[in-house]
Amino acid sequence: MSSMKNDSVAAGGRRPWWLGLAILIMGALWLNGARGIASTTNYVGLGPAAIVLAVGLVLVLLGFLLIVQALKGQLASSAEDEEEEASFSRPAFLMALAGVGVPLLTICWLGFPFSAMLAFTLVTHAFGSRRTMLDLGIGALIASLAWLGFSRLGISLGPFFPLLG
Amino acid sequence: MDILNQLIGGFAVALQPMNLFWAFVGCGLGTAVGVLPGIGPALTIALLLPVTAQVNPASAFIMFAGILYGALYGGSTTSILLNTPGESGSVMTALEGNRMARRGRGAAALATAAIGSFVAGTIGTLALTFLAPAIAELAFVFGPEDYFALMILSFTSVAVVMGRSMVRGFAALFFGLALGTIGIDTQTGQTRMVFGTLELLDGISFTVVLVSLFAIGETLYVASRHSVAPAAVNPLSGGSWMTKQDWKRSWKPWLRGSVIGFPIGALPAGGTEIPTFLSYALERRLTPHPEEFGQGAIEGVAGPEAANNAAAAGILVPLLTLGLPSTATAAVLLAAFQNYGLQPGPLLFATNPDLLWGLIASLYIGNVILLILNLPLVGIWVRLLLIPRHYIYGGIVVFAMVGVWGLSTSWMDLALMFGVGLVGYVARVHDFPIAPALIGLILGPQAEIQLRRALAVSQNDWSVLVGTPIAATLLTIAALVLVVPPAIARLRRRDRAEGEPATSAG
Numbered sequence: 009m010s011s012m013k014n015d016s017v018a019a020g021g022r023r024p025w026w027l028g029l030a031i032l033i034m035g036a037l038w039l040n041g042a043r044g045i046a047s048t049t050n051y052v053g054l055g056p057a058a059i060v061l062a063v064g065l066v067l068v069l070l071g072f073l074l075i076v077q078a079l080k081g082q083l084a085s086s087a088e089d090e091e092e093e094a095s096f097s098r099p100a101f102l103m104a105l106a107g108v109g110v111p112l113l114t115i116c117w118l119g120f121p122f123s124a125m126l127a128f129t130l131v132t133h134a135f136g137s138r139r140t141m142l143d144l145g146i147g148a149l150i151a152s153l154a155w156l157g158f159s160r161l162g163i164s165l166g167p168f169f170p171l172l173g
Numbered sequence: 174m175d176i177l178n179q180l181i182g183g184f185a186v187a188l189q190p191m192n193l194f195w196a197f198v199g200c201g202l203g204t205a206v207g208v209l210p211g212i213g214p215a216l217t218i219a220l221l222l223p224v225t226a227q228v229n230p231a232s233a234f235i236m237f238a239g240i241l242y243g244a245l246y247g248g249s250t251t252s253i254l255l256n257t258p259g260e261s262g263s264v265m266t267a268l269e270g271n272r273m274a275r276r277g278r279g280a281a282a283l284a285t286a287a288i289g290s291f292v293a294g295t296i297g298t299l300a301l302t303f304l305a306p307a308i309a310e311l312a313f314v315f316g317p318e319d320y321f322a323l324m325i326l327s328f329t330s331v332a333v334v335m336g337r338s339m340v341r342g343f344a345a346l347f348f349g350l351a352l353g354t355i356g357i358d359t360q361t362g363q364t365r366m367v368f369g370t371l372e373l374l375d376g377i378s379f380t381v382v383l384v385s386l387f388a389i390g391e392t393l394y395v396a397s398r399h400s401v402a403p404a405a406v407n408p409l410s411g412g413s414w415m416t417k418q419d420w421k422r423s424w425k426p427w428l429r430g431s432v433i434g435f436p437i438g439a440l441p442a443g444g445t446e447i448p449t450f451l452s453y454a455l456e457r458r459l460t461p462h463p464e465e466f467g468q469g470a471i472e473g474v475a476g477p478e479a480a481n482n483a484a485a486a487g488i489l490v491p492l493l494t495l496g497l498p499s500t501a502t503a504a505v506l507l508a509a510f511q512n513y514g515l516q517p518g519p520l521l522f523a524t525n526p527d528l529l530w531g532l533i534a535s536l537y538i539g540n541v542i543l544l545i546l547n548l549p550l551v552g553i554w555v556r557l558l559l560i561p562r563h564y565i566y567g568g569i570v571v572f573a574m575v576g577v578w579g580l581s582t583s584w585m586d587l588a589l590m591f592g593v594g595l596v597g598y599v600a601r602v603h604d605f606p607i608a609p610a611l612i613g614l615i616l617g618p619q620a621e622i623q624l625r626r627a628l629a630v631s632q633n634d635w636s637v638l639v640g641t642p643i644a645a646t647l648l649t650i651a652a653l654v655l656v657v658p659p660a661i662a663r664l665r666r667r668d669r670a671e672g673e674p675a676t677s678a679g
Contacts, residue, residue: 024603027599027603031344031348034348034351035351038351038354038366041365041366045363045364045365046363054624054625054628054633055361056358056360056361056363056365057365059354059617059621060354060365060366063347063350063351063354064351066343066347067344067347067348067351070340070343070344070347071344073340074340074341074344077338077340082338095398096397096398097397097398098397100396100397101393101396101397103396104392104393104396104397105393105595107567107570108389108392108393108570108590108591108594109591111574111578111587112584112587112588112591115578115584115587116584120574120578123574124571124574124575127567127570127571127574128567128568128570128571129567131392131396131563131566131567131570132563132564132566132567133563134396134563135395135396135562135563135566135567136563137561137563143563143567146564146567147567147571150567150568150571151571154571154572154575158223158575158579161223161224161226161227162226162227163223163224163226163227163579164579164582165575165578165579165582166578166582
């Protein structure tokens with residue numbers, strides 16, 4: 009566990025060059041996208057591709073700058089951040105991430121209330137709660153109340169339980 | 174006198190029982206989210222955006238205004254009692270306020286914060302009342318090139334002022350601008366950057382991005398680092414309300430804080446944080462009791478608290494008169510206006526006076542409500558902190574899902590929430606500011622429209638962009654904002670000892 013943590017610090021915490029790379033790739037995507045936008049010739053002024061192109065160019069430039077900064081060590085976090093970095097908990101992070109991601113898998117066939125209940129329970133467990141039944145119950149209550157309350161306000165949160173049609 | 178008549182009309186709107194009810198709801202919610210860590214006014218209003226489909230605009234904005242001010246009142250409470258600022262505008266309050274609480278002067282600190290907020294909020298609202306119509310009048314002469322220049326100024330100042338380095342600020346800004354280009358181009362009907370999906374044709378919803386960056390990013394961040402033990406609540410020991418001495422030491426900082434806060438809040442990248450820093454520094458210099466600073470000086474609570482509330486009123490000036498948001502919260506308010514098909518700006522004062530003046534009048538009323546809610550009832554609000562943290566964050570995720578899924582029950586929105594939430598987490602870990610991304614996303618498409626309009630009118634003559642004195646001046650200021658801070662930093666670096674590596678300059 010501790011070696012994993014050190015790896016993550018070495019890869020991401022001290023010299024986060026991948027941050028710049030991500031921005032650079034995003035910029036490249038936008039540049040590539042700009043090529044695919046047909047420019048209309050009968051339109052006076054700037055066409056629809058110009059802004060996409062400009063944004064892509066600047067993103068590539070910024071990504072490049074970020075990589076340079078990271079490799080020079082200028083992106084290294086301050087002392088306070090290092091302290092926080094040291095207390096990073098991978099299982100808790102993954103559990104919370106699962107909580108945010110689980111509705112993607114379930115919402116189409118379990119509906120909002122059940123998906124929200126699962127998300128709620130996973131997030132509470134990421135924060136260290138271990139009373140699963142109680143959390144499931146509270147999650148179901150909050151999610152159902154939200155579903156009912158917002159439905160009354162005229163905001164549709166989909167069918168209560170899609171499997172029942 | 175015209176303004177007074179309009180304001181009276183506004184009070185007639187704001188004092189309708191239904192609107193008073195919404196003002197109470199907003200103030201209550203605002204105080205609650207101010208007290209709770211991890212949720213701020215921007216996120217709360219974003220989660221409530223779906224409500225705009227059902228509630229009439231005046232009522233909705235009266236509620237939102239209550240949330241905006243209420244969060245600042247609530248934020249000071251946690252700063253003082255817990256030493257954990259609920260909002261970024263309350264960071265300075267924690268310095269002296271928490272010391273006061275530890276010395277058993279918590280009640281006095283809370284009182285000077287609440288009354289100072291009231292005084293400054295009212296002064297700021299007065300300034301807004303008389304200034305906004307004048308600026309709106311001015312904005313009538315703005316052409317597309319002037320608006321474009323204004324937005325460029327807004328972009329550069331937001332990217333430069335917020336966050337730790339310019340590159341990070343601009344990376345955040347252009348991330349937002351890039352997301353803003355997704356969807357159908359409004360002028361030619363061409364699709365852009367939709368990656369072959371139908372769901373992206375309408376563009377990426379502002380609500381989804383905001384909720385994901387704030388709520389999901391924050392939840393992931395706190396969850397992965399929650400082993401840090403929460404601070405203990407300082408008890409409100411009795412018998413320590415503000416003494417005569419406290420009043421005497423508080424009223425000047427209140428007024429000074431208001432004078433600092435309002436104009437800075439009204440700048441394109443003002444925000445509520447910078448005025449609190451300035452106010453704290455000023456009070457520290459002016460105080461007759463310098464030895465108390467660091468030990469719990471009441472001036473250090475009174476000044477910054479006044480400054481952040483006055484700044485909150487200042488933020489509304491560019492938003493209501495020019496449609497220019499300068500903070501994340503203002504960007505959400507702009508999104509709310511757009512939900513109603515309204516564009517804040519000079520025309521709105523002419524076409525929707527009831528709405529605007531009702532909103533302004535409700536700010537006066539909201540301040541009174543908040544004073545009542547916060548002075549005697551502060552003990553109740555503190556109880557909110559007894560809710561276990563895992564339930565708070567579990568609830569945040571559920572309501573984030575309501576906000577995102579409720580938009581159009583689209584699976585794509587939930588997937589975006591997941592992806593952008595991860596981006597928010599990375600931004601939080603590596604200190605990228607979030608506000609520039611939001612402002613880029615909401616203002617970017619508008620800036621593009623103004624730019625293309627200006628160029629279409631001028632038949633592609635780019636000199637039109639500096640063709641009017643207003644546009645030329647604004648663009649010059651924008652260039653200065655970009656060039657001056659690094660130049661100053663470089664000069665300072667040269668002045669300082671040569672051996673010192675310049676890590677702190679950026």
